[in-house]
Amino acid sequence: DSDAFDLLVTRHSADIYALLIRLTNDAEEANDLLQETFLSVVKAIRSFRGDSQLKTWLYRIAVNHSRNRFRWWKRRKFEKTVSLDSSYGDEERPLSDTIRGNLRDPEEDAILRERQQALKDALAALPAIFREVIILSDIEGFDYETIAETLEINIGTVKSRLSRGRAELKRRIKDF
Structure with missing residues (x-):
């Protein structure tokens, strides 16, 4: 239908x-x-x-x-x-407009963008098994059971991957 x-x-x-x-x-x-x-x-x-x-x-x-x-x-x-x-990303406008956009406080904006990029890069660099669980839990807000069903893994595996993934993510972005 x-x-x-x-x-x-x-x-x-x-x-x-x-x-x-x-x-x-x-x-x-x-x-x-x-x-x-x-x-x-x-x-x-x-x-x-x-x-x-x-x-x-x-x-x-x-x-x-x-x-x-x-x-x-x-x-x-x-x-x-x-x-x-x-x-x-989620922007509808071209990257060139984003780059030359009107910045209120260039220094703060640069720091914020740098931190966001560092987080994105660190998340992207994680092994997929950790990245998927972190995205589904921390960004999408799924509970352990739903993540386990989605990824077809045990709840214990979800918890383990989430803990290890968060620790690795924290290690990668500790300088920011």
Whole structure:
């Protein structure tokens, strides 16, 4: 039913896109993965048994697509370039506008951006098993059980990865 699918996309696409942005740190990549996620949903919707929440199932598909894409890029040793005319992160405006934007206090803004970038870089540098759990817990606000269902791991593994991931993240950003 196309109306039901439209409703599904309307209700969940923003949340899934935000998750994919955090996992990939790339707006264009997140858009591609969002489309792939919903294509997979169309193909597999009949297999949804209702054992978990629909949102958990959708997140699982999105995380799997993100993992697959990461493996694909890693095999190709992709070097990323960013166009100043493309949008950046959650921003709708081009990166060039962001760079030359009106800054109230340049020093404070520079420090804030530096800290944010250090956190993004540190998070991106974490192994995927830690990064995924931190994003789902600390950014998306999921509880341990939902994270375990989404990543298909035990709750104890979620807690362990979260603790170890946070410790590693803290170690990487301690100078900021």
